[in-house]
Amino acid sequence: MKIVDCINLTKVYPGVQSTEVLKELNLSIEAGEQAAILGQSGSGKSTLLHIIGALDSASSGQVTILNTDISTLSDDKIAAFRNENMGFIYQFHHLLMEFTALENAMMPLLIAGKDESRAKQKATELLELVGLSHRLNHKPSQLSGGERQRVAIARALVNEPKLVLADEPTGNLDKANAQAVFDLFLKINKELNTTLIVVTHDQQLANQFGRVIKLDDGRIV
Numbered sequence: 001m002k003i004v005d006c007i008n009l010t011k012v013y014p015g016v017q018s019t020e021v022l023k024e025l026n027l028s029i030e031a032g033e034q035a036a037i038l039g040q041s042g043s044g045k046s047t048l049l050h051i052i053g054a055l056d057s058a059s060s061g062q063v064t065i066l067n068t069d070i071s072t073l074s075d076d077k078i079a080a081f082r083n084e085n086m087g088f089i090y091q092f093h094h095l096l097m098e099f100t101a102l103e104n105a106m107m108p109l110l111i112a113g114k115d116e117s118r119a120k121q122k123a124t125e126l127l128e129l130v131g132l133s134h135r136l137n138h139k140p141s142q143l144s145g146g147e148r149q150r151v152a153i154a155r156a157l158v159n160e161p162k163l164v165l166a167d168e169p170t171g172n173l174d175k176a177n178a179q180a181v182f183d184l185f186l187k188i189n190k191e192l193n194t195t196l197i198v199v200t201h202d203q204q205l206a207n208q209f210g211r212v213i214k215l216d217d218g219r220i221v
């Protein structure tokens with residue numbers, strides 16, 4: 001099953017005259033793939049990820065995510081679609097500092113109106129999966145950078161998304177922690193069969209994924 005299908009995707013930012021950031025790009029990603037998007041600064045990696053994640057829209061072309069043409073959805077429907085099907089991880093963890101690791105990881109389920117005890121159970125399971133069962137009640141300020149990023153990963157997975165999108169998730173980590181995060185991605189892909197699309201600058205990390213998509217000046221090369 002195709003999870004992502006981009007056909008002739010072109011992106012021009014409004015106000016930036018005739019600069020195509022993505023140029024008639026074609027890309028399809030199957031369920032269960034691990035894809036790294038690699039490319040130099042400014043090549044369009046984040047733009048592509050944001051469009052796949054329905055956080056931004058294409059200027060032309062067609063983007064189908066999980067058999068849904070996202071350009072046809074209203075803003076409300078897009079938000080619901082995103083919450084139901086996707087998990088996001090960013091370079092900075094964006095955890096809520098006044099809440100514990102467990103509470104942060106539970107948050108998407110509580111927002112979706114799920115029962116608190118179930119949310120707690122599910123978040124605990126995922127924090128275990130990312131190796132943080134001994135840190136459930138720590139706040140972000142009491143965690144290392146790598147641990148915070150692992151909480152962010154648990155949070156992104158808590159509502160069992162089919163697709164996880166990560167934008168430079170290791171950009172803020174040292175080499176050992178960056179490798180640990182990639183090991184974790186591979187484990188998640190294997191154990192939960194989650195489709196992964198991860199943007200990175202790091203060729204060595206990218207090469208560990210099943211597929212490397214190289215972007216150069218808005219085109220796949």
Ligand SMILES: Nc1ncnc2c1ncn2[C@@H]1O[C@H](COP(=O)(O)OP(=O)(O)OP(=O)(O)O)[C@@H](O)[C@H]1O
Nearest residue numbers: 013014016021039040041042043044045046047048
């Ligand atoms: N909101 C925006 N408005 C106008 N131009 C933008 C906007 N966002 C990105 N751009 C431009 O689009 C191009 C691609 O940006 P993008 O962030 O996708 O690249 P990237 O490959 O992710 O880069 P980096 O590795 O530095 O994050 C750049 O030239 C950038 O300046």
